[in-house]
Amino acid sequence: MAGGAATGASVTTDTYAEARTWLLLPAWAVLGFFVLAPVGMMLVYSFLTKEFRGGVIWEFSLAAYDQFFFDRGLFGDEAPKIEWTYINIFWRSIWQAGLATVMSLLIGFPTAYFIATRPEKVRPIWVFLITIPYWVNLLIRTVSMKFLLRDNGPLNEFLMSVGVVSEPIHIINTNFAVQLGLFYSYLPFMVLPVYASVERYNFTLSEAAADLYASKWTTLRRVLLPTVKPGVIAGCILVFVPSLGSFLAPDLLGGAKNFMIGSLIEEQFKGSAGNWPFGAAAAMILLSMVLVILMVFARQQAKSGKEAG
């Protein structure tokens, strides 16, 4: 009897184990096909030799990385100097994405707070309204933005008609236009996670802070913000990361001068002028940068969490 029962139990365990393997298969397939394979391919391609009409020759080469960081003159025979062109583009991308993230936070946090403090019944309506523009394709929205902002567009016409400015302000093809475009592209990624954490916030804590002599500003700084920090961090990552690699907004709104890393990468894979290994290398460098930034962030979080605990 005892032996039979044991066998029965082990059969059940085996069945569960087998079922688990099969049920996990989709997850592994998605990870494999959509994460590991593309990143692996990119990594491999970045170490190959370029073919002049696009594509690669299967021959190991460090040329792509070398081109990114070093300048060896027009014919490649001079002593290597640091190549600043791409590093500058990189730096500008981080700066632009960072400013767009700050803008999203400054506008997105009050928005999320506003929605979270509405009556429970109307909150979904506000969330819905926030997301409606994002049903339209990003390209269309970015082009519309360009029309809105241009010198004789509706924004300038309005500003001139009410007499705020006497001649059109030049927005298009500036850094600011790119920041504005990125901000507009990714704003919901800030609003939604922040909203989710503010909605869970226990507003009695704000009352308690006020009761204990804290002003409104102090309550925000010392009680509300620390409590909803995870949502704010998630929002910042979700805006910063895609902004960093974005190419639509910089291309359409920033013009040639305000090139970002995303455009640089995109160009390497377009037409016969491209350089696949160089594009792959730039993408790998971008990926590592993002990973490093996120890891530093995560470590700091863990540290501050430990200190407080």
Next chain:
Amino acid sequence: MAEARQIAIDVRDAVKRYGDFTALKRISLSIHDNEFFTLLGPSGCGKTTLLRMIAGFEDVTEGGIFLYGKEIEDLPPNRRPVNTVFQNYALFPHMTVLENVMFPLEMLGKGREARARAGEMLELVQLSQFANRKPNQLSGGQQQRVALARALAPQPKVLLLDEPLSALDLKLRKAMQIELKHIQRETGITFIFVTHDQEEALTMSDRIAVMSAGELQQLGTPGEIYEYPRNMFVADFIGETNLLEVSVDAFAEGRAVCHLGGGHEMKVDAVEGIGVGSKVHLSVRPERLFLTDEKIDPDALHATVLENVFVGTNIMTIVDLDDGPNFTIRAANSDRGNARVFPEGSPVFVNGDRGAARLLVD
């Protein structure tokens, strides 16, 4: 009560309306300095609204609230020298216990003495060893005590407590009741305590305001409220009672002779506003009645035992007055005195002390 005491909180004709709904219907009451004052009532009676108005979280629709003679209506919560212990504690989750208690002191610009003072407060509530824990690492009772220490740290003139014990289990609640009372005595701070638990109110309070449906029903010491309930609501809400509708037949020696139905009569101390033929309510406390098998008292009522219920410390006996109403009688579960259990169906006599029954005016 003979000496005139300073008034800590004076609520004058306070009205609170939310749109068409009136949460508080013109309430006036004065809370003395150094008093343990309880607002007691069922949920929705307006007791928490009144507390929140004193704290500054709700504004006053009409009337005024005065703190030691000074009108505080226009002061925001962070400018009022009153502190609140919240029902769900409202401890800041990202701060340690010590940081929570230091918070109000820092806000008042007393950063230098904050640590020492917070330490003292934690000692007062016996939580010194948990100073560096986070609130979620503490039990409910411990969190409660941190909330208390935090609210007491800035030495408020009045401490407001919004059902602070309702989330604790019975044993812990009893212990905290005694501890709260001790702390109130020790600190000399005026406590305004909100609860729906009448037993808790009776145990802890110097005075109780019984509220219902946005109105003040009765204000008095626990003894006054228990022994002399002013109306049906108070008699029913505080303790257990036998509520009967009776008619007044006659008056004799300052006592009203009340007809209970079925020919039974009971003599009760008369109150103002009743005459012969008045239909009034009578409240009879079950523990003030006792049963005998022989008619010793000429006023004793004849009845039959319906049921005995054992409730640990007490035995509840339900009797049926022959052709009249039912009565519940509570006797201590003890061999002393005249407590005796009569089997179901046995004929008995119901006797009461002079103060057992009270007429209710409204």
